[in-house]
Amino acid sequence: MENHEESHVTSYALNAKVLLVLLSLTVLTILVIKLHLGAFTVAMALFIASIKTTIVLTYFMHLKFEKPILRVMVGGIFALFAIIIVITFIDYYFR
Amino acid sequence: MNNPSPTAPLNYLNHKTGLWSWMTATDHKRIGLLYLYSITTFFLAAAVLGLLMKIEKVAPGETIMTAQTYNAMFSLHGIIMIFIVVIPGLAAVFGNICLPIMIGAKDVAFPKLNLFSYYVYITGAILGLYSQFANGHSPDAGWTFYVPYSAEVNSNIILALMAAFTLGFASILTGLNFIVTIHRMRAPGMTWFRMPLFPWSLYATAWIQLLATPVVGITLLMVVAERTLHVGFFDPKLGGDPVLYQHLFWIYSHPAVYVMILPAMGVVTEIFPTFSQKPVFGYLPIVFSSLAIALVGYFVWGHHMYTSGMSIESRWFFSFLTFIVAIPSAIKVFNWLSTMYGGSVDLKPPLLYAISFIFLFTIGGFTGLILGAVATDVQVHNTDFVVAHFHYIIFGGMGFGFFAAMHYWYPKIYGRMYNIRWANIAWGFLFTGFNFLYFPMFIMGIQGMPRRYYDYDPQFQMGQTISTIGAVILFIGLIGMISNLVYHVRRGAIAPANPWHGVTLEWQIPSPPPHENFDDIPVITRGPYVFDNPHTK
Amino acid sequence: MSTTEHSEHSEYIDSETGKMGMWLFLFTEIFLFGGLFIVYSVMRAKYGEDFHHGALELNAFIGATNTVVLLVSSMTAAMSLTAIQKNQPKVAIALIFSTLLLAGVFMINKYFEYGHKFDLHLYPGSEVMRNLPKGEIMFFGLYFLMTGLHLFHVVVGGVLLTIVMLRVKSGKINSEHFLLLENGALYWHLVDLIWIFLFPLLYLIT
Structure with a gap:
């Protein structure tokens, strides 16, 4: 059967606002790099990238308005990937 | 469409006829059969290769083939068995045939995608075969493609890698289809915990x-890039790290072991309640142990x-987690045994295979602990012990699980019954031959017989000969079993809809099932294993 | 057996089902690039200095421009969904078309970026690259593989969105049935997501 559940409509204005935030975060990334924070640079760059990712997932990809199961899945996927990286580095960090 | 004769009601086998209707079939049961026939063909081919390797080893020195031929043979045997037969195996064949019926759906969520993934699979399989016979040498880097050897050797590695990549893609699409099917297509009233355990x-x-x-997939592509573009992600000469290749390879290939064994566990979990006429013991522990195996199975790759x-x-970390992953497997074994305990056990061929599954899987599992402990693994690493261990798990587990499923659902699939006596005898040959073939390899492995050698010291003569005899017995059993099944597809006695008195949904519809399984989607009001049929008491 | 409920008989797949299928596919894409990110992080830990020198060779300006281009295209893709839901197919077509234009800009930038590397004979297997320090060979190897695979996804996404645009034109995608547009946009956002990580990790290494 067709699914006639009303799907959520994101307004044009919200999309534009999200873009503005994403663009400012991009500028922030470049600034952070230029500041030469040493060891923190990579961490900061990755942290900002994760924020941007979360914003894209939440608004552009409509995760905020989807069924909870999809949000659980997406969260699980990123957690799983993080664990795999950590476990790999148990080898490389101690070698 | 042909007019049906009044005696033969329309079912998925005869509702359309002709080769074209099979090649374009989107019916999940037909696609399952397409997989079954393809997989059986490849299985027989790779089994012959295995037999030839064993014949080579009947005596020390060169018996029937050269060392290079032997290397190519174990590579081909491994590639076909792992990537073309065992990994798709149960999920693609019985998953396709049974999953939608068992959850009360008319088909999978994306029937066309299902057919597409079959063709992706066939393309990968043909690429794999082509890599053997194309110009140049057939691949000889084993099924694991370890660098730097696989990055340097002058044989058709790229073709074999592309084949594995393509087959992986087919496997992804099947998995995707099943997850969506289970989430979205369950019949009304079939809550997650009313779902039978094979779908779980x-x-x-x-x-x-x-x-x-x-x-x-990406790892194999990197090896291709390494061979064609001379980048060297894994080649130490170019600054790469060969151990990193092993990490990436086993991040997939260890979980892949659970892709092989979990559906087999699901199959026997269906068989024990039916042939004991007793609800499955510990439904929830079985569900959660399946999920735990899948999850923890991700984090143990390093034990290779x-x-x-x-x-x-x-090493400490991976060894610890490896022991953790043994727990859910053991939980399942206890549940199966407890399911049979006190039931009215009916020792038919499916149950014979299921019980031998427990026997072989337990031996494979315990020897796995020896390999999972760092200290003992260093002793037996890369010996015949490892080969014996994973054949007990993969062939004894997944293989016997597959045979169990074949004998269990055969009357449902074809609407005919095979010869039970014949099946029992074939089982006897298979089980005996299997243990004669692989058990001596444990002992030889501990004594130091390396794997992947075409030759051996005279001290191993005895064990090798017993092993070869076992291989011949096993092969006879295999031929016996398959000929029984093939012969009775057309000539077997007509099977009733529910010959084993099963209670899951697939037994409640005619044999063979109609094209879309159910005229009316059933409404589920209770758990999957409630036995209140009149004939049980 | 006269059922019209079954997906095989319906021209349209149930939208929740179709979307879940797309999300699962995106997960596989994440792990595909994930494998490359694992190699990247291990190699960067090993060759930090060389990676820095390698990154200086890359044109951060083009990288930043492409980041902006992709972010804007992601917004137009998201907006096209809003448009079709509001039953404004003309607006939707215009928005998808702008997404495609931006994808074109991205590819043109990439053409100049790669072209410059080839002028310097900096490409996998070249004499120049073979004489670099090991860490830099690794860096450029990863650079070409990661951006190349990403570029391939841009092309696939472009083709997908072109099909979507044609279907909106023919009315097959409309305010009632827009699953394909939704999935096409999801795919495009993924392309954007991956670039969000590629940009700082490849172009901005200190």
Whole structure:
């Protein structure tokens, strides 16, 4: 059967606002790099990238308005990937 | 469409006829059969290769083939068996045939995608075969494609890698289809915990297929890039790290072991209640142990690499987790035994195979602990012990699980019954031959017989000969079993809809099932294993 | 057996089902690139200095421009969904078309970026690259593989969105049935997501 559940409509204005935030975060990334924070640079760059990712997932990809199961899945996927990286580095960090 | 004769009601086998209707079939049962026939063909071919390897080893020195031929043979045997037969095996064949029926759906969520993934699979399989016969040498780097050897050797490695990549893609699509099917297509009233346990095991499997396969896909592509573009991600000469290849390879290939074994566990979990006429013991523990195996199975890949130069901390960590993953498997074994305990056990061929599954899987599992402990693994690493261990798990587990499923659902699939006596005898040959073939390899492995050698010291003569005899017995059993099944597809006695008095949904519809399984989608009001049929008491 | 409920008989797949299928597919894409990110992080830990020198060779300005281009295209893709839901197919077509234009800009930038590397004979297997320090060979190897694979996804996404645009034109995608547009946009956002990580990790290494 067709699914006639009303799907959520994101307004044009919200999309534009999200873009503005994403663009400012991009500028922030470049600034952070230029500041030469040493060891923190990579961490900061990755942290900002994760924020941007979360914003894209939440608004552009409509995760905020989807069924909870999809949000659980997406969260699980990123957690799983993080664990795999950590476990790999148990080898490389101690070698 | 042909007019049906009044005696033969329309079912999925005869509702359309002709080769074209099979090649374009989107019916999940037909696609399952397409997989069954393809997989059986490849299985027989690779089994012959295995037999030839054993014949080579009947006496020391060169018996029937050269060392290079032997290398190509074990590579081909491994590639076909792992990537073309065992990994798709149960999920693609019985998952396709049974999953939608068991959850009360008319088909999978994306029937066309299902057909498409079959063709992707066939393309991969043909590529794999082509890599053997194309110009140049057939691949000889084993099924694991370890660098730097696979990056340097002058044989058709790229073709074989592309084949594995393509087959992985087919596996991903099947997994994707099953996850969506289970989430979206369950019949009304079939809550998650009213779902039979074979679909549960397929659900856990599908997640592994979906999330682990892409990693090996990109890894194989990197090896291709290494061979064609001279980049050297893994080649130490170019600054790469060969151990990193092993990490990436096993991040996929260890979970892939659970892709092989979990559906087999699901199959026997269906068989024990039916042939004991008793509800399954511990439904929830079985569900959660399947999920736990799938999850923890992701984090144990390093136990293939104890001798590769990983850090000590890493070895400790992987060994610890490997022991953890044994727990859910053991839980399942206890549940199966308790399901049979006190039931009215009916020792028909499916149950014979299921019981031998427990026997072989337990031996394979315990020897796995020897390999999972760092200290003992260093002793037996890369010996015949490892080969014996994973054949007990993969052939004894997945293989016998597959045979069990074949004998269990055969009357449902074809609407005919095979010869039970014949099947029992074939089982006897298979089980005996199997143990004669692989058990001596444990002993020889401990004594130091390396794997992948075409020759051996005279001290191994006895064990090798017993092993070869076992291989011949096993092969006779295999031929016996398959000829029984093939012969009775057309000539067998007509089977009733529910010959084993099963209670899951597939037994409540005619044999063979109609094209879309159910005229009316059933409404589920209770759990999957409630036995209140009149004939049980 | 006269059922019209079954997906095989319906021209349209149930939208929740179709979307879940797409999300699962995106997960596989994440793990595909994930494998490359694992190699990247291990190699960067090993060759930090060389990676820095390698990154200086890359044109961060083009990288930043492409980041902006992709972010804007992601917004137009998201907006096209809003448009079709509001039953404004003309607006939707215009928005998808702008997404495609931006994809074109991205590819043109990439053409100049790669072209410059080839002028310097900096490409996998070249004499120049073979004489670099090991860490830099690794860096450029990863650079070409990661951006190349990403570029391939841009092309696939472009083809997908072109099909979507044609279907909106023919009315097959409309305010009632827009699953394909939704999935096409999801795919495009993924392309954007991956670039969000590629940009700082490849172009901005200190």
